[in-house]
Amino acid sequence: MQTVDSNWNVPLWLLHNEKITSLDPLKLDDRLEQLHLFNRNADTDAISQLLYLSLPLPDELSRFSYETSIAAMRDLGFFIGILKKHNIEPVEAVPELEYVLLELMSKTDLPPRDTLLHYTVWNPCGPRMRTYTGLNDEKQLIESVQIAVPSLLEAIVQLDALHEEKLQGLEFEKVCSQLREKMEAMVQGVVHAKRNVSPMVFANELRFYYDPIKVDYNKDYIGPGAVEMPMFVFDHLLWSCDYSDPAYTAFKEGYLPYSLRSVRDIYWRFHNKASLLSRVQEQLEENPCLDTLQAAQAVLDLCTVLKSFRMPHKKLAESAYTQDDEHHRNNGSGGYSPAILQHIIELQNEKIDSLQKSTIKAKTQHFTNQ
Numbered sequence: 134m135q136t137v138d139s140n141w142n143v144p145l146w147l148l149h150n151e152k153i154t155s156l157d158p159l160k161l162d163d164r165l166e167q168l169h170l171f172n173r174n175a176d177t178d179a180i181s182q183l184l185y186l187s188l189p190l191p192d193e194l195s196r197f198s199y200e201t202s203i204a205a206m207r208d209l210g211f212f213i214g215i216l217k218k219h220n221i222e223p224v225e226a227v228p229e230l231e232y233v234l235l236e237l238m239s240k241t242d243l244p245p246r247d248t249l250l251h252y253t254v255w256n257p258c259g260p261r262m263r264t265y266t267g268l269n270d271e272k273q274l275i276e277s278v279q280i281a282v283p284s285l286l287e288a289i290v291q292l293d294a295l296h297e298e299k300l301q302g303l304e305f306e307k308v309c310s311q312l313r314e315k316m317e318a319m320v321q322g323v324v325h326a327k328r329n330v331s332p333m334v335f336a337n338e339l340r341f342y343y344d345p346i347k348v349d350y351n352k353d354y355i356g357p358g359a360v361e362m363p364m365f366v367f368d369h370l371l372w373s374c375d376y377s378d379p380a381y382t383a384f385k386e387g388y389l390p391y392s393l394r395s396v397r398d399i400y401w402r403f404h405n406k407a408s409l410l411s412r413v414q415e416q417l418e419e420n421p422c423l424d425t426l427q428a429a430q431a432v433l434d435l436c437t438v439l440k441s442f443r444m445p446h447k448k449l450a451e452s453a454y455t456q457d458d459e460h461h462r463n464n465g466s467g468g469y470s471p472a473i474l475q476h477i478i479e480l481q482n483e484k485i486d487s488l489q490k491s492t493i494k495a496k497t498q499h500f501t502n503q
């Protein structure tokens with residue numbers, strides 16, 4: 134089955150997604166209101182029955198195209214998240230679900246459950262938008278990810294290509310500045326969530342829909358939280374693929390399976406390679422001249438966008454997690470506490486500071502030699 138193109142082109146991929154968002158293979162358009170009602174009434178038997186009714190028969194499932202399979206997984210995700218919020222393992226409640234999830238996994242080359250991509254970029258906009266709750270806060274949270282994902286994916290592809298180019302000169306500086314502009318979408322996503330998603334609603338309602346479920350011999354598969362965004366792949370190429378930190382490596386590799394095959398391939402190509410930051414730092418230390426200094430400055434400027442995303446995002450996460458008035462749970466959808474956010478910030482800052490120091494040293498050397 135064809136999944137994604139090997140010469141992955143993000144604008145074309147986005148265009149192709151419109152086909153997916155238009156599909157409704159499980160007739161959820163007509164059932165969503167009912168599902169929300171059952172959810173509000175905590176009527177878990179009715180939710181399980183509706184899920185059972187929505188499952189495709191094996192014959193029908195075997196004829197599903199890639200696009201239909203993605204749309205079906207997306208829509209099953211809403212039943213799954215709602216059951217889990219009511220402390221029910223979906224596959225235990227409806228055993229027939231497991232076969233469907235495993236078939237959809239093999240047809241789409243993604244995990245045997247919905248991911249952040251299903252929940253956001255493959256979710257239709259407007260009145261057909263699928264949600265767990267129907268709450269405006271949830272719709273706005275989906276939108277905040279929709280704002281960020283396309284540019285993040287484009288930035289990853291562009292950064293991958295930049296590694297093949299000469300790492301100095303006007304063209305290099307121009308691409309660094311374009312990457313910085315693209316990554317601004319991550320900042321905008323956080324600003325959108327801060328303005329439109331109540332921390333109280335997130336902490337006491339929304340986050341429980343993103344809990345892990347058990348599929349395929351009781352393996353845990355995490356729900357579609359924003360943490361699945363491949364921001365860590367951008368980090369990997371920019372500063373972290375040659376940084377040995379067991380906690381961050383486990384974090385990156387834990388979330389990698391929830392990304393598209395093309396993104397996973399990019400990640401593994403950089404395994405044990407030098408990051409862009411290290412390469413630029415090395416050329417600066419070997420030859421401190423105006424060109425290598427300007428290249429280092431371009432990378433430092435690009436890195437500021439990581440800080441502009443991560444500092445406000447950490448504040449947002451912490452403010453939501455202090456609102457938890459009933460459940461006393463401190464972990465996010467991926468099982469991490471907000472402390473992981475501080476850890477990533479410290480690693481990132483250590484690498485940026487190190488390049489900053491090399492730049493100051495190189496400047497001194499360059500100007501004393503003149």
Ligand code: HEM
Nearest residue numbers: 277281322323326335359360364450453465466467468469
């Ligand atoms: C109410 C809003 C939000 C809250 C409470 C929140 C909370 C969290 C928490 C607790 C984590 C730690 C990992 C885990 O979940 O297990 C995390 C990670 C992450 N979140 Fe959010 N988040 C929110 C919105 C967003 C938005 C809007 C974006 C992007 C546009 C985003 C992107 C990320 C990313 C990329 C990570 C991985 C860590 C990193 O790279 O720094 N989050 N978030």
